[in-house]
Amino acid sequence: MARQQLPPQIKKIEVKSRSTGKPEVRYQVTTDAGVDPETGKRRQVRRRFRTEREAREALSSISVEAHAGTFVPRKALTVSEVIDAYLASRHTLRPSSLSKLTYDLDVLRQFHGDKTIQSLTKTDIDSMVTALTEGGTPTPKGRVRRPWGSKATNKVIASSARLLEDAKRQGLVARNVAEHVSRVATAHRDMSSFTVGEVQTLLSALSTTGDDCDRLAHAWHLALSGLRRGEIAGLRWEDVDLDSKQPTLTIRNNRVSAGGRSVEGDPKSFTSRRTLPVPDRLHAALVAARERQCVERQTVGSAYRSGAYVVSNEIGDAYSPAVLSRYWREMLVRVGMRHIRLHDARHTCATLMHLQGVPVSVIAAWIGHADASLTLRLYAHSQDDALRDAANSMFA
Structure with missing residues (x-):
């Protein structure tokens, strides 16, 4: 032939x-x-x-x-160069969201930053996921990485997939190799909340006076009033009106952790920006905190920092959100109560409102949700005591 x-x-x-x-x-x-x-x-x-x-x-x-129209010419762009360009293009993101995205993509940069973007493979992404979940690899700071949980690892996968999808739209790569990377299985975790009795016990413990008084009692009052951790950490005195006939506080700042540092920006969503009335018990806790901070300012003198934040340390600096979570855990141990997460105090607020007959739309407005159905799905779970009462009512 x-x-x-x-x-x-x-x-x-x-x-x-x-x-x-x-x-x-x-x-x-x-x-x-x-x-x-x-x-x-x-x-x-x-x-x-x-x-x-x-x-x-x-x-x-x-x-x-x-x-x-899908041909992709060969280019020598590295993964790091593409990450830099992608982050620079995300100018509409809030500072906190951009910081979190940067943190997630820096993981991809550490593992594969020197590779050309066109030589990156699904196997490369899979090996990165394995290294994160197993731990033992070095961090950029020279430490040994602990095994990552599913939530943090899946954020890195998702961020990598978005990066590569953008590169694909630009014609930098022929395909998104992270698109079909399997997510790490997440164990189901039920939201916890305190019962009415437990909330009363905790508030009574926080209202004690003297040396045993919890310095951050007002922070825990804010948490039980439905504020997110970042909203508590970012709340400033200029956004709190305690002296009018109808005291209010306005959520307009969010302080979150991203990449080991605190970042501030707008609240989580448009509806998260809200003004709430201050009930009597919370009002008393905030007034006490303001007076205590005035005393601390006088004691520390010129070394005192801004003191602009409602929840701040003894020298007037705002707390990082992670530190607030640690102090919350320690406080629960000190007063002898079972542990729930700081975010679950917000869950407690919404759940107890629901059990008291407050309309879901009002609960959504209070905690800053745009969709009342989301509020009902996430937070308004009847507690065991309420379920027993409901069961007994059928045979009354």
Whole structure:
């Protein structure tokens, strides 16, 4: 059978080997690859292959992709360079969201930042996920990484997938290799909340006077009033009116942890920005905190910091959200109560409101949800005592 003639786009050439210096045969493909979207001009591709078969397959593939408008020319951009450009383009993100995204993508940068974006594979992403969940790899600060949980690992996967999807839209890569990376299984965790009796016990413990008085009692009052941890940490005195006939506080700042540091920005959503009436018990706790901070300012003198935050330490600095969670755990141990997360105090507020017959739409407005159905789904779970009362009522 006669040998098939080479198409005009493929030429058999001789090149000098870089390793041996001797001539070697290569098959050079030179073909049209559609229009360059950046310049609007026709784009020509030239590539060399060891075998005729490889050259023919490449020519066919380039022709099909050029016709479909999906051809991706070779570029030497590294993963780090693409990450930098992507982060620079996210100018609409809130500072806290941008900081979290930067933290997640810095993990991808650490593992594969020096690779070209076009050489990145699904296996690379899978190996990164394995390294995170197993732990033992070095961190950028030279420490040994502890095993990551599913939530944090899945955020890195999702951020990597969004990055690569953006690169695909720009024509930097032919496919999103992180798109089908399996997420780490997440164990189901029920939300916890205090009962009415437990809330009363806790508030009574926080209202004690003397040396045993909890310095951050007002922070825990705010948590039980439905504020998020970041809203508590970011609340400033300028947003609290304690002296009018109808005291209020306004949520307009959010202080969150991202990459080991505290970042401030707008509240979590548009409806998270809200003004709430201050009930008597919370009012008393906030007044006591304001007076205590005035005494601390006088005691510390010129070394006292801004004192702008409602929840601040002895020298007037705001707390990081993670520190507030630690102090919450320690406080529960000190007063002899079972542990629930600081965020579960917010859950307690919404649940008890629901059990007292407050309309879900009002609960949603109080805790800053745009969708009342989300409020009902996330927070308004009847507690065991309420369920027993409901069961008994059927046979009364």
